[in-house]
């Protein structure tokens with residue numbers, strides 16, 4: 341493993357627009373921050389793709405032997421409906437609509453977020469901090485920016501002075517915008533605007549009397565601006581400058597641009613060495629949007645309960661589908677695309693199931709070490725998962741030729757082939773072998789569940805002959821029942 345860690349890894353840095361050699365700040369360590377969800381609704385599939393991309397990156401670094409501190413936040417306050425500091429707080433609005441506490445909204449959708457990501461087999465981050473848990477840290481950063489003269493207070497709110505900041509810094513460098521162009525292209529400020537310039541953004545907003553999510557501050561009761569939490573939490577857990585900052589492409593401007601400005605204003609340092617942006621997921625060739633109904637939730641894919649789908653798909657198939665595209669490319673989801681991925685997934689799983697049992701010979705007709713190196717080359721080239729998957733299928737092709745006695749492989753090479761395939765599929769791509777993923781899986785689970793119900797009835801009637809018969813005969817078929825506090829579950833060997 342050490343061997344592969346020392347190979348050059350290149351990352352597309354959104355800040356420079358170039359693929360750059362990855363050099364960690366601390367040898368053997370990676371600090372990575374990814375903007376998490378605003379928890380006011382069920383997580384949608386486009387967001388899942390972003391988090392899955394960074395999960396794959398997290399997994400690959402870990403596989404290479406790095407110690408990774410992966411911080412992904414939860415936005416539970418401060419994100420207004422309109423990114424330009426206007427409108428209601430998204431969470432407070434939902435709380436009013438459902439007549440519950442804002443923290444109940446946060447809890448409900450944080451649980452949904454975690455459940456969904458777990459279904460997709462994402463590893464939990466090292467730290468998952470919340471905005472409301474870091475109000476003090478955010479107030480401290482505002483004080484520092486005010487001291488540097490790069491923010492101003494109006495009426496209980498504090499705004500970042502973008503024009504002043506831009507005199508000595510480059511506001512717009514991440515998104516490739518020029519402040520002069522932004523100024524000419526935006527509307528004039530109106531008399532009721534508190535900002536000096538339309539590009540200025542809120543660090544702290546005064547809470548109106550009816551606003552429920554509020555905290556005391558040196559400027560009165562209010563709440564932090566949305567961009568500030570990420571600066572506060574990334575600095576706290578990863579330092580003033582850290583290795584990687586990731587997020588969806590849509591966060592590049594204004595969110596990440598504002599994060600850079602806040603960090604540079606408060607610490608004088610550039611906060612991030614490598615900015616990484618994951619691209620979006622479209623649905624049937626169009627942008628996903630709740631308002632146009634061109635939208636799909638993960639649960640609808642798993643149940644097949646959406647009229648664009650001909651059938652349900654397992655989380656592992658969806659994850660495999662996502663990994664077939666490079667994280668910086670737009671990916672289009674459709675029923676046909678998922679069907680094609682399911683076929684590929686099944687072929688890959690069949691190969692994984694048979695690789696250990698391959699017959700071995702004295703020599704190999706296939707250069708396994710060269711193939712293994714190509715797998716690493718793909719990942720070392722900006723985490724190129726589509727190329728990696730193409731290489732994995734090259735391995736599958738040889739497995740099938742060996743099975744048909746058209747090629748032979750040595751014992752040593754077979755072990756390398758099996759280990760490499762399992763490592764990349766399970767550990768790096770995070771694709772599980774859900775052998776129940778076959779078409780008849782739902783039928784089978786339904787039948788087993790029916791037998792469990794009949795067995796429970798038999799046990800309730802003290803008919804232990806029947807209940808034992810069901811348990812034993814299922815076991816003989818390789819289906820093991822487990823009785824627990826939550827009821828009976830089963831596993832298929």
Ligand SMILES: [Zn+2]
Pocket residue numbers: 374375376570595
């Ligand atoms: Zn963020």
